[in-house]
Amino acid sequence: MITNIHPGIFLIICGIITAVMPEKWRKFFLIGCPAVTFLFAMQLKIGDSAAIVLSEQYTLHYLEVTKENYIFLFVFSLMALIGGIYAAHNSNRLEAFASMGYAGGALGVTLAGGWLTLILFWEFMAVTSLFLIWGSHTKKATKAGFRYLLIHMLGGNLLLFGILIKFFQGEPMIINLTGTHDIAFWLIFSGMAINAAIVPVHAWVPDAYPQGTVTGSVYLSSFTTKLAVLCLIRVFAGSQMLIVLGLIMILYGACFALIENDIRRLLSYHIISQLGFMVADVGLGTELAVNGASALAFSNVLYKSLLFMCAGAIITATGIRKINQLGGLAKKMPVLCIFFFVAALSIAGVPLFCGFTCKSLSMTAAAGAGYHAVELLMMLGSIGTALSIPFKMGYFIFFGKDRNLSVKPIPKNMYAAMGIGAFCCILFGLAPNLVYRMLPYTMNYHPYGIAHILEYVQLLPAALLPFLMYLNKMEPHTALTLDTGWFARVPLKKFIHGISGFFFKVQELVDTNGRKVYRNLKRSFTDNTSARNADTERRQIGEGMLAILIVIIVVVLFILIKHMR
Structure with missing residues (x-):
């Protein structure tokens, strides 16, 4: 049945195929695939749903058409088609995949019925949209792309931690959280607020969108922020x-x-x-x-x-x-x-x-x-x-x-x-x-x-x-417009460099003195007076990373257990 086809997943697969297509066929796929996606989307009706049973405890609700998301389903699938027509002359393989994958990810979030589906497509959008910025191949675009990636990694992780708490609370489905005001509420709200460009976490929009490719910026202006509005409607x-x-x-x-x-x-x-x-x-x-x-x-x-x-x-x-x-x-x-x-x-x-x-x-x-x-x-x-x-x-x-x-x-x-x-x-x-x-x-x-x-x-x-x-x-005249993004580009950058340098010095000091203590203790309790073997005494770099990872896991588990009570 045509109604069983997820338009977002279909468009993502088409993006992969389009990227490996010969150039002479690519323009037809850039228009044809979104056109078929639009037809698939219009076959869906309010109340349609589809899911995959992963286990007895959880079912992946990857498609759910509701009265809230139907209008977004229509306009996003229409915009994927218009964007495909606008970009049909573009022969760049990576941009073809990124644009179709990004639009497909937006449709995936739109139709998500559960938290897990939402976060999977949410993160996929963040990755694919990044290449629409880097596709400009300029120094400004590269820097803006990294800042875009960092802010969306922050937003995605905040959203992920909030979703994990909802899972531990036994709520795998997307619901309205207004009035709860627990830690899950604030984590999910913060993650969505970043994508909705709510002041003061808005600076990534005027920083990244102007640096996108000519065709990529059309997609960027259409999906992420409006999709965040849909999520705010559903949740807040x-x-x-x-x-x-x-x-x-x-x-x-x-x-x-x-x-x-x-x-x-x-x-x-x-x-x-x-x-x-x-x-x-x-x-x-x-x-x-x-x-x-x-x-x-x-x-x-x-x-x-x-x-x-x-x-x-x-x-x-x-x-x-x-x-x-x-x-x-x-x-x-x-x-x-x-x-x-x-x-x-x-x-x-x-x-x-x-x-x-x-x-x-x-x-x-x-x-x-x-x-x-x-x-x-x-x-x-x-x-x-x-x-x-x-x-x-x-x-x-x-x-x-x-x-x-x-x-x-x-x-x-x-x-x-x-x-x-x-x-x-x-x-x-x-x-x-x-x-x-x-x-x-x-x-x-x-x-x-x-x-x-x-x-x-x-x-x-x-x-x-x-x-x-x-x-x-x-x-208008040419001048430097200072926005909140300046804090990320200048003082925050210096602060992070300073903190990184401090911890590097501390680690260097601990490693140097720790090896000395270790060697002295070893010599005190053993009779081995043979020559020192640097390869056996050298500390593996993975040990430090493992220790840090263990501390982070313990802290997260402590917070989750505390709020479960």
Whole structure:
């Protein structure tokens, strides 16, 4: 039966096959495999499930379609297809595997019914996405990739330890943990917070995403963070601390985007800002708010990926990624200009585009729950979005001073992918019920009421007025933007080097004096006066590592046993 095929596992296997395919066939697999994956995903219905019995104690629930994850299943499988079309010209074997494997891993986490399945695909995503950053083959990308790996190793291990505690507590299935606040709650929350780019553990997004390959960044912008939103919905819906954290993200990301000059780094900060709307909705926890978080994640995948595709097309055509070095591209790349403004107006929440029909749910949910201050701050964040993307990026890149840039043609498949993305942004804006019927909870909501339209129409002049008043100052300039990532790159790096040096010196001192004590004791209790044999007395390097490992295991077991009681 076709319904028994896991779309994520299928796509991962296809990625492996595509990597070893001859180059002339690879582009067909990059498009064909995600297309088949999308068909498999659409065959699944809410309530479908599949599992493997590993033992009497545990069953691996690797596929479970629920009302919470269905909309994510749809948009992730659709994005895998759009991304495959956009990357069809790319002949790199490793990137072909990494992109398809990464998308397949995202589908695996989406459909996970148990904790074990979730952590397996979660870690697989972290590894495969790393190669989409390293694929740029630059010094900056290499360093950013290592920092990306370290932060996701931290998040993955925190999540793993929390999951292990849930196993010891006899809870192998994914459940809502709101209200428990035990050590498992905080470990799992911390691991998911990193992937959700919650401030202050957000710096990996603007650090790593701009360094990804042109095609790889499209995938990166689509999966990890939105998948974290799904996990927050399933596990932490109703945790009110998320409201405050979400509001901080909205304003923090929007403010940093306003002063950013790098195209993809600016878009990365807006990922954080847009995620703030979703995180705050999850914290509200009402049915309308959860619908709002899900709908906004859906639309964000579409318009944010389209913005990254446009940014990639600009970099491919001009070789430039700084806004202040671009200008006058509307005449040279008119089709790209249209695609960009479809995405820009979508993210700004302009009526007739998908951002309006989905973002309005968030604000309505906040007002309906009595959080009018939250609604007001969401509006303020929306003004910041309009300032930095349709106005700042749109004006200075496409209508600013002509820099007489030479523009190279970009592959037709990139235009095709952007066209599909733009079509989806308009389609789901004009027909919002196509999205609403996939949401977790049934609702009677009409976004195109007069009040809603007037509310959003007023936001554009509120953003346009300060832009025109301070147009000269709004032009980006090259400068160093210090974020929390600076602490990891500078003081933390020095601290780790210092600690490592200290322990190295201590180990060296202990080894030197320990060998002397050992030799003296041996000579005191034996009559052997023969020449010293260095090979028999030399301490094996594995002994020290074994001792450290034993200490770590004992500490972890102690913590687990203590909390089991």
